[in-house]
Amino acid sequence: AQSVTQPDIHITVSEGASLELRCNYSYGATPYLFWYVQSPGQGLQLLLKYFSGDTLVQGIKGFEAEFKRSQSSFNLRKPSVHWSDAAEYFCAVGSDSSYKLIFGSGTRLLVRP
Amino acid sequence: DTGVSQNPRHKITKRGQNVTFRCDPISEHNRLYWYRQTLGQGPEFLTYFQNEAQLEKSRLLSDRFSAERPKGSFSTLEIQRTEQGDSAMYLCASSSGQGGNQPQHFGDGTRLSIL
Numbered sequence: 001a002q003s004v005t006q007p008d009i010h011i012t013v014s015e016g017a018s019l020e021l022r023c024n025y026s027y028g029a030t031p032y033l034f035w036y037v038q039s040p041g042q043g044l045q046l047l048l049k050y051f052s053g054d055t056l057v058q059g060i061k062g063f064e065a066e067f068k069r070s071q072s073s074f075n076l077r078k079p080s081v082h083w084s085d086a087a088e089y090f091c092a093v094g095s096d097s098s099y100k101l102i103f104g105s106g107t108r109l110l111v112r113p
Numbered sequence: 114d115t116g117v118s119q120n121p122r123h124k125i126t127k128r129g130q131n132v133t134f135r136c137d138p139i140s141e142h143n144r145l146y147w148y149r150q151t152l153g154q155g156p157e158f159l160t161y162f163q164n165e166a167q168l169e170k171s172r173l174l175s176d177r178f179s180a181e182r183p184k185g186s187f188s189t190l191e192i193q194r195t196e197q198g199d200s201a202m203y204l205c206a207s208s209s210g211q212g213g214n215q216p217q218h219f220g221d222g223t224r225l226s227i228l
Contacts, residue, residue: 004155032214043117043204043219044156051214090155096212099144100169103155 002027004093006104013081014112021076021107023091033074034092034101035065044090050074061085086111115139117220119205125226126195133191134223138207145188146217147180149173150202162188192225200227 005024013019025031032051036044048059055067065076074091088108092101118137126132138145144163148156159178161169164185174180177196182188192199202224206217 034216036219041221041224043119043221044206046216046218049214049216092155094214096214098169099161099208100146100158100171101148101156101217102158105153105155 002093002102004091004102004104006091006107008107010108010110012110012112015083016080019078019081021089023074023076023104024072025074025093026072027093027095029095029097032094033067034094035059035076036090036092038088038090081111083111083113085109117205117207117218119220119223121223122221123224125228127228128195128197130195131191131193132195132225133189134203136188136205136220139218142207142209143185144208145182146206147190148204148206150204156204195227197227200225
């Protein structure tokens, strides 16, 4: 079955510290991978996407993610977190066989001053 | 701002009533999606349109749910005889082009509360 796992429900980091949010997927077809961010009461904003090619992709707001096929992972990273990064982060997978996205259950990021 | 627009933002209704939500996609986007998000969970796919054709429906979309996209522009999602379990955020997204690699752009959602 197709699925996305985000093993960390909550993560707390200090402002200025580095961040890594984990995402593992299970998908039979070649996956397209996405990270979205959601602030309370808002919709989802696309941070970055991976389709093919270079396995390290850059996104908005200083985020990057690395696709590792052997580990079925697509972890999100940021070298220095800002207080405004506090939000919920969702990893999602899609493909050409079905245009729907399958989302993980999300990781809530808290930033300590 | 020409993003995805959803109305209303909030809807409170009594159990058993019918509700309808509207989504206006980004104007040049031919695909439109509906998702449902419950507290503490990621969005779950409900249905998808390419232009006016509804091409895929989730098993989550019971007989009480119906979605339309007349003329391939805006879309409506109707829930009949609402139940407590329908309380959720209903998200609309749109995308363009061919293939599954086109990113979906989301609206701010309609939050439904069933009394």
